[in-house]
Amino acid sequence: MTLYLGVALVAAAVVLFIVQPVVKGIHASLEREDDEMTETEARKRVALLALRDVEYDFLAGKLDEADYRSLKAELTAEALAALEADDAAKSVATGAEPTATVDLEAEIAAIRRGLRAGTSCPECAYTNAPGSRFCSACGAALGELAAS
Amino acid sequence: MTLLGEFALWISLPVAVWGMVLGYAGGRSQRGDLVLSAERSIYAVFGLHVLASAGIVSAFLNDRFDYWYIANYSNANLELFYKVTGLWAGQRGSLLFWALLLGFFSCVTVFTNRKKHREFMPYVAGVLQTILTFFIVVLLFADVNPFERLMVDGMPVTPADGAGLNPQLQNYWMTIHPPTLYLGFTSFTIPFAFAIAALLNGRLDARWIQLTRRWILTSWFFLSIGIVFGMRWAYEELGWGGYWFWDPVENASLLPWLTATAFLHSIQIQENRGMLKVWNMSLVLLTFLLTIFATFLTRSGLIESVHSFAQELKIAYIFLSFMGAVLAVCVLLIVHRLPQLRSENQIESFLSRESAFLFNNLLLLGAAFSVMWGTMFPLISEGITGQQISVGPPFFNKVNLPIGIILLALVGIGPVIAWRRATKRNLQKNFATPVVVGLVTGAVLFATGARHELALVTWSLSAFVLTIIFTEFWKGTKARARIEGEGYPLAFFHLVTRNRRRWGGYIVHVGFVVLCCGLAGAAYNTDNRFNVQPGDVVEVTSPFGHTYQLTYEGLSVSIGRGQRNLLWQAIATVSVAQDGAPKGILTTEKRQYTNRNTQPMTEVGIRSIFREDLYLILSALNDRPGALSNQPGAQGIDLQVLIKPLVGWIWIGTFLLAIGTIIALWPSIDRRRAGAGAVAPHEAALAGAD
Structure with a gap:
């Protein structure tokens, strides 16, 4: 008897727990986060990270000057294209005029500033809004640096 | 308790089916209430399986020999420890344990994603419940119910004592080896679920990979140490001095490890270069299928013994149809999404890091294929000629030793060869010293009397690879120390902690090299x-x-x-x-x-x-x-x-491999430690590539 009571209790609890959202209309969000990276942003990030890699390889002495220059020129061109595409996508989204010129150095400088301020993610280099504690792109903790 | 557990298992079936249906329906109709219900059903299924497992353990502890599973895997005198671990001592308990672990990981996934990545979650919940449903169906309907009563001629019987646990399983390695492997097998279901969700919701960028990277590494970690625990058990307990015999059960656990290793490497190309999208989807699917296959093979006795095959026919058919269905659905989904899975870039040169990665993948898959072929050969030959012909270790060694040696060389080449295309200068600059060190090592070993070719090649290559990796660490530390003005130990520490994925990966490679040296010692x-x-x-x-x-x-x-x-x-x-x-x-x-x-x-x-x-x-x-x-x-x-x-x-190498994986997995804490000090502008460059 106790057994059947126990089974009935367990079953009732389970049914209540899983049916409640449907009956009471409790909704879970299905939206993708607003501050998440767009496709063009992701491409931009990949291009900038590739530049970062080449810089690292050169600093660590794995690439010589000539190889470094040729690879960097190529990657810079790609990064520029990615930045322009991202800007174009953003201006379509916001309805604003696309900026005529893209300053790659300024973009990189912005990422570096972000790193300094702690808003750039150490894991994926995504630039987060100031005050973020976790990266919007990958969820890594940004630590106290980003808190200010 | 045991009866309650049995009922809990039965109740979990409709709950899992409910969650499966609502997950897909919620994703399709974008209804949040259905999705929430599906997610809650995952918690419910896990809770019910905890009850069911508790029921089995309690049956073991109370010597309930009226149950078939207890009567066959325990007896009154069995030590308490082995009674508790009896849950995974045999096939029936193992399948329940599998479902329990998968339920646990599913709960973790649903919980950690309750506020983010919501566009994936309906289908993730659906896929997880599909897999759980499958295991519950197997448990209840494939003659492997752990709650089945012991029957003789249709009458329930209660023997005075059980048959006892196979003495070879009464060893502590054997109690931790299967659960470790199972942790690896089951946790790989999560990346699979996200991959399918990505195919269903159309977000086919590298997002699903980023979300599941830690899961993939976790799974790989457990697979790796699980396999080595098994080797250790064989070495200590089987009493013939070996640790690997290319036994079907060993092979079955090696297969998903090989494809998961390939996957871990190929996702880096997708992340860095936007290539190999179809390939990565296929690898995650393949690895998942192989984990299911391994679960099935390790406990079914399909290959070792033809006689048990006849009895296990039902479970074999159920497993094979499930794997076939999963395969068919995945192929259809990939074909359907093919236009969106196109590569963003092309491989520019044969001499580049991309092609090194690709080559690594082909070798790992080649090894997996040969192991699969050799493992299944007895069944294939039985099907064709009516006779089971086993292929022994010579076959596996002949195929896999050369593959292993080339892989070992790639471990050295990969990290320093340039992305896109390597120039002659790049190659000279990075490979001259390591090649010399490798050759000198080989010459010294030869001079001291080592004559076994494969062992000599392995040790020389190991010296070559270790030189490259240590040079990497040295160059990175030196560059950091110079630019940051830090002392070498601090520079080294920061180097590793700022990009744990890269440097942790290198430590894993060092572990692998040490392990290979140990294996070559067998010569x-x-x-x-x-x-x-x-x-x-x-x-x-x-x-x-x-x-x-x-x-x-x-x-x-x-x-x-x-x-x-x-x-x-x-x-x-x-x-x-x-x-x-x-x-x-x-x-x-x-x-x-x-x-x-x-x-x-x-x-x-x-x-x-x-x-x-x-x-x-x-x-x-x-x-x-x-x-x-x-x-x-x-x-x-x-x-x-x-x-x-x-x-x-071998054990030291595995330890290093585990440490490296943990470093790569460790969540970011170093940022906090950096305190108020500004991060230098070249920080990003110094952290190095992913």
Whole structure:
């Protein structure tokens, strides 16, 4: 008897727990986060990270000057294209005029500033809004640096 | 408790089906209430499986021999520890344990994603519940229900005692090896679920990979150490001095490891270069199918024994149809999404990091295919010729040793060859010194008398790879120390902590290299067999040149009194001296258990030092009845003495591999430690590539 009571209790609890959202209309969000990276942003990030890699390889002495220059020129061109595409996508989204010129150095400088301020993610280099504690792109903790 | 557990298992079936249907429906109709219900059903299924597992454990503890599973895997005298771990001692319990672990990981996934990545979650919940439903169906309907009563001629019976646990499984490695592997198998379901969700919701950028990277690494971690735990168990317990025999069950666990390793490498190309999207989807699917296949194979006895095959036909059909269905659905989904899975870039040169990665993938898959072929060959040959023909270790070694050696070389080449295209200068700059170190190592070993080709190649390549990795660490540390003005230890610490994925990966590579060196040591194994009487001294020379003097001191026999199910135990004591210096005592024994009519078992004596293991086996008693009745003249034994060079390096390598994986997995804490100090502008560059 106790057994059947126990089974009935367990079953009732389970049914209540899983049916409640449907009956009471409790909704879970299905939206993708607003501050998440767009496709063009992701491409931009990949291009900038590739530049970062080449810089690292050169600093660590794995690439010589000539190889470094040729690879960097190529990657810079790609990064520029990615930045322009991202800007174009953003201006379509916001309805604003696309900026005529893209300053790659300024973009990189912005990422570096972000790193300094702690808003750039150490894991994926995504630039987060100031005050973020976790990266919007990958969820890594940004630590106290980003808190200010 | 046990009955409640049985009911809980039954209740979990409709709950899982409900969650599966609502997950897909919620994703399709974008209804949040359905999705929430599906997610809650995952928690519910896990809770019910906790009850079911508790039911089985309680049946073990209470000696409920009226249950088939308990009667076959336990008896009254079994130690408490093995009664608790009885949950995964046999096929039936293992399947429940699988569902329990998968339920746990599913709960973690649903919980950690309750506020983010919501666009994936409906289908993730749907896929997870599909897999859970499958396992529940198998448990309930494939004649493997752990709650089944013991029946004889259709009548329930309760034997006075159980058959007991197979003595070979009464070893602590055996209690942690299966759950570790299962953790690896089940956690791989999460990346699979996200991959399918990505195919269903159309977000086919590298997002699903980023979200599941930690899961993939976690799974790989458990697979790796699970496999090595199994090797360790075989080495200690099976008593023939080996750790790998290309046994179907071993192969089954190696297969998903090979494809998961390939996957871990190929996702980096997708992340860095936007290539190989279809390939990565296929690899995640393949690895998942192989984890299911391994689960099925390890516990079904499909290959070792044709006789059990007939009995297990039902479960075999269920598993095979499920795997076929999953495969078909995935292929359809990939084909459907093909236009969106196009590569963003092309490989520019044969000499580039991309092609090194690709080559690594092809080799790993080649190895997986050959292992699969060799494992299934007995079944294939039985199907065609009616006779089971097994392919032995020679086949596997012949195919996989060359593959392993090329992979080892790639471990060195990959990290330093340039992305896109390597120039001659790039190659010279990075490979000149390591190649010289490798060649010198080979020459020195040759000069000291090493002649085994494969071992020489392995050790030379290892020196080559280690030089490259240490140079990487050195260059990174030096660059950091110079630019940041930090001391070398601090610079090194920051180097690793700022990009744990990269540097942790290198440590994993070092572990792999050490492991390979250890495996190559097997080329110099020695094996001697002596018939000895008490007081006899035998000498064995190690490949390293020193000599062991082993004195057989005698046999001590004890007749068990029912404890630990032991019938009798005969322990041979051997004093060990190395070049005349005493090094203590080793024992090796034969024992016979009361149950299961097993042959006498062997317990080996191992003395491990950094360079080699001395491994003693009591192969046979000259006069067993005489020895058991303690006759003084009946103490002669056959003593087998093995010397196994570098075997300890396998365990050390695995340890390094585990440490490296943990470093790569560790969540970011270093940012906090950096305090208020500004991060220098070149920080990003110094952290290095992913």
